Structures are given as C-alpha cells and as structure tokens.
Amino acid sequence: MDDDASDYYEIFKDIQKYVHYSDFSKNKGVLDGFKPPCVKLLENSDHPFVVPNLLDCQIFLYMIKLVKTANSNTLNKVNCKFLNFWINEKLRKYEQDKPICVKTLYSKLASFDANINDDNLLKHLNNIDNNIFENVNILYKLYEFYYKIYNETNGSISCTVVSCKQLTDSCFNEYKKGIINCPKDQSEFCRLLKQFESQYKLLKNKSSPSSDFNISELIKLPTYEEVAKEFGIIDWEDIIIKICYILGPMFGIMLISLCLNKFNPFGKVPCIKLRGQNKRKHNLHDESHKKAHTYDNKNIKKNMIYKLPYNSADYS
Numbered sequence: 001m002d003d004d005a006s007d008y009y010e011i012f013k014d015i016q017k018y019v020h021y022s023d024f025s026k027n028k029g030v031l032d033g034f035k036p037p038c039v040k041l042l043e044n045s046d047h048p049f050v051v052p053n054l055l056d057c058q059i060f061l062y063m064i065k066l067v068k069t070a071n072s073n074t075l076n077k078v079n080c081k082f083l084n085f086w087i088n089e090k091l092r093k094y095e096q097d098k099p100i101c102v103k104t105l106y107s108k109l110a111s112f113d114a115n116i117n118d119d120n121l122l123k124h125l126n127n128i129d130n131n132i133f134e135n136v137n138i139l140y141k142l143y144e145f146y147y148k149i150y151n152e153t154n155g156s157i158s159c160t161v162v163s164c165k166q167l168t169d170s171c172f173n174e175y176k177k178g179i180i181n182c183p184k185d186q187s188e189f190c191r192l193l194k195q196f197e198s199q200y201k202l203l204k205n206k207s208s209p210s211s212d213f214n215i216s217e218l219i220k221l222p223t224y225e226e227v228a229k230e231f232g233i234i235d236w237e238d239i240i241i242k243i244c245y246i247l248g249p250m251f252g253i254m255l256i257s258l259c260l261n262k263f264n265p266f267g268k269v270p271c272i273k274l275r276g277q278n279k280r281k282h283n284l285h286d287e288s289h290k291k292a293h294t295y296d297n298k299n300i301k302k303n304m305i306y307k308l309p310y311n312s313a314d315y316s
Contacts, residue, residue, distance in 0.1 A: 009139075052105075102126060156208075172220065180231065
C-alpha cells in the first residue's frame, strides 16, 4: 500500500497516547513472555533482511500486543500507521548491510506467534518513504521530549534542572531540523510543527519541581530566519522582492519621463502637426524678411543719382 503523509499525521491528534505506548513497551518485566518467537527468528542468522536483536524483537511483539489490547483487540488505520512508523524507526537504527523489509519481518514473527497476527496491520505495513518518515520522526521526537519535560497527570514540570536542560536542548535541535523546511508554513507538516511550538511555549507558565531553576528560561525554539542564517541559506525570492520594491518606483519614474518626452497626451500626430506649424511659421518669417529686403532695395534705387548725358537747348 502506498504511503500518504496525511495518514501518519493523524497520529498526532492523539500523540500522548502513542508516546505512552512507546514508554510502556520498555517495561522489561513483561518482555519474557515474548521471548520464544524471537529466539526462533534469530535461530536463522541468514535472513536477507534486517532482523532486530533479541531485546528489540521482544519489544516489537509487546508493542503490537499493547496497542491491540488498548484498542479492544481491533487495530484501526491510525493504530496501524503508528506501528508501521514505530517499527520502521527502530529498524533504521541498525547498520544497513541488508534491506529493511517491515512486512516480511512481521509475517515471519506472526508465523511464530499467532497472537500478533492481524490482517489489517499486515495491509498497512511497508517501508516508509524517506521524506514522510523524516517529517513524522521529527514531530514524534519533539513530543517524546515534551512528555519527558511535562507531566500532564499532575500538570507540572517533571524533570530536574540538569535533565530539563538536556531535554530542552534536544528539543531545540530537533525543531531546527523541521523549521528549516518551513519558510512559508504551507504544508501539513509545517502546520503541525507550529502547533507543537504553541503547545511547547505554554510550558513557560508551568511550575518547576524546585526553585533551582525557572523552566521559562529553557523553553525556547529557533525561528526559520535564525536557522537559515546559521545554515547560510539565502532566500532568493525574498531578495528579489525587496530589489523590485526598491527599484520598481525608480524604473516607473524613468518610464514616465521617457513617455512624456516622446509623446503628449494626444499621441504622435499632434506633435507632427505642431512641428509642421512651426516649420511654416519659420518659412513665412523668411519670406517676409526677403520681401522687406526687396522693398528697401527699390527705395534705395529711387534715391540714387543717375549720371546720364544731357543736351540743353535754348528756345528763347
């Protein structure tokens, strides 16, 4: 069955229950009853897939039994997705000299212990896609740290100053792995990460187990900008937007000035007509100047003394 991230994110609607299941599975006092099937599995050391050690194998079987019992021996889809994630997470801690085959491992164990056999669980078991696994694992670890810091039963901080410091530091570092993938908070994973952040910050108002320290001083999570700066990640989209914001008005002013110089509000034609009118006015001025010059020449000729021969006759 193909993975859908949203199916795994359903786990976090009731995450406290699943974190407690994981804590209960570490109760070594009840693990002996799950030893025989694991011994049979490990008798053959030539499996072509990753096989857990004896202790982890017992924890696998106990966890499956625990979740089934807590849900009236009926595993719904979310229960199955949690178990699939949980087994994937444990197997990934082993050196990968062989492939992980969750479904094959479960089928093998179920053949030795019929009590864990469940067709619905088998249908939902697979090797989780890496991207989905990483996101779910980050969220799950954050809530593991959270419930080690805070005891919801009595509503107070349950760790000492030393352990609280270690847990809050671990929470800070794990949160960085998630927030760096959330520059815009658009995905379901980012929404769940923000939801955790809101819940985590409420711990600032909880009382510490002693007066040795103030839990509010330890509860802090990094922002995307802080992590991006630490990792040297450049948000080119943001830089481009800022450049456009600064240079946009400048280009606009330059374009308007260019248009005003080239065109008037009525377009090109009036400009051409205006230039034609100016040219005609200039020609008219030249013609007037020439005529005025011709008229002056005529006047000058009238006033000239003509040297023509003259014969006088005396008629007296």
